[in-house]
Amino acid sequence: MAAITRHQSNQKLSRVVVHGETVYLSGLTAEDKTVDTEAQTRQVLARADELLAGVGTDRSKLLLTQIYLRDTGDFDAMNRAWIDWLGEAAPPARITVGADFALAEIRVEILFTAAL
Amino acid sequence: MAAITRHQSNQKLSRVVVHGETVYLSGLTAEDKTVDTEAQTRQVLARADELLAGVGTDRSKLLLTQIYLRDTGDFDAMNRAWIDWLGEAAPPARITVGADFALAEIRVEILFTAAL
Amino acid sequence: MAAITRHQSNQKLSRVVVHGETVYLSGLTAEDKTVDTEAQTRQVLARADELLAGVGTDRSKLLLTQIYLRDTGDFDAMNRAWIDWLGEAAPPARITVGADFALAEIRVEILFTAAL
Numbered sequence: 001m002a003a004i005t006r007h008q009s010n011q012k013l014s015r016v017v018v019h020g021e022t023v024y025l026s027g028l029t030a031e032d033k034t035v036d037t038e039a040q041t042r043q044v045l046a047r048a049d050e051l052l053a054g055v056g057t058d059r060s061k062l063l064l065t066q067i068y069l070r071d072t073g074d075f076d077a078m079n080r081a082w083i084d085w086l087g088e089a090a091p092p093a094r095i096t097v098g099a100d101f102a103l104a105e106i107r108v109e110i111l112f113t114a115a116l
Numbered sequence: 117m118a119a120i121t122r123h124q125s126n127q128k129l130s131r132v133v134v135h136g137e138t139v140y141l142s143g144l145t146a147e148d149k150t151v152d153t154e155a156q157t158r159q160v161l162a163r164a165d166e167l168l169a170g171v172g173t174d175r176s177k178l179l180l181t182q183i184y185l186r187d188t189g190d191f192d193a194m195n196r197a198w199i200d201w202l203g204e205a206a207p208p209a210r211i212t213v214g215a216d217f218a219l220a221e222i223r224v225e226i227l228f229t230a231a232l
Numbered sequence: 233m234a235a236i237t238r239h240q241s242n243q244k245l246s247r248v249v250v251h252g253e254t255v256y257l258s259g260l261t262a263e264d265k266t267v268d269t270e271a272q273t274r275q276v277l278a279r280a281d282e283l284l285a286g287v288g289t290d291r292s293k294l295l296l297t298q299i300y301l302r303d304t305g306d307f308d309a310m311n312r313a314w315i316d317w318l319g320e321a322a323p324p325a326r327i328t329v330g331a332d333f334a335l336a337e338i339r340v341e342i343l344f345t346a347a348l
Contacts, residue, residue: 002231011199013210015209017208021252022138025209027210063236063249064256066211073334082244083243091242092246092256093246093249094259097332099214100188100215102188109211113180115234115236117348118253118347120295127318128326129326133296133324184327215331218330
């Protein structure tokens, strides 16, 4: 059987779970939630880089990204940060929908699946 | 090619699909929808145990859990049931967002991906 | 390591990503968004057929389908198109929730994971 490894676990979740060659990250939100959607997205993406690096992979190995926006009117703002970040890296499959969050100041939350 | 097996299928969906060593469950809601979010979550988690057991795996092999709440104000109520259930089991990656459901009395729906 | 291939990529996403034997499609919406939910769903499903065929698989190999509806009151309308399409094909695991979209006329968006 393929091995399962978990990283940065607490009583509710693991920030990163690796199963075989597939990497699942928990939903990521910005550390500083006082800023706008574009800035929150940049923080989320920087955090994804750190977590992916922690298991030896990176943004060029993304498979699927599920993006949740509090306000779908922020689609273009999110995309500015996203396109800058992705740059020359290979783009994953992606979906973006609007959703509510438990904290009022969260503008965006992103769920990543990647390959090792 | 890795085998695909389906379990408890109807004309719309299969409750469990196994592909290679990865297990996908359909979104689970409580059987008794007259109760509050914490109690609905406990029902969902008990149903997940049954479905995982049916293909020879269990809650210690969860990879990713996507939790949808009708009211994100119920985040703590959901978490009480979740933390009790997870106990010493290894936590999966997780995301929780607010969403609407087709039935007004559904308070929580959970989508699980697990390993065999 | 399992190979990753990407198809129909732009600067934001790839319409199809294949990793090993798993296929991830980006969220699909109808081309003609002036029609109702049932008709939009039929368009989405026809588009899924094309994308799956492009990598040598088909609707009989679906693993997981995540369906987002603008109005959960359209659940039955979506299901009519879904059940017609699925026909004798093997049903995937599935979840359906309500969500907002960036374009007001989008009634339904569907995210597919399939096997090769």
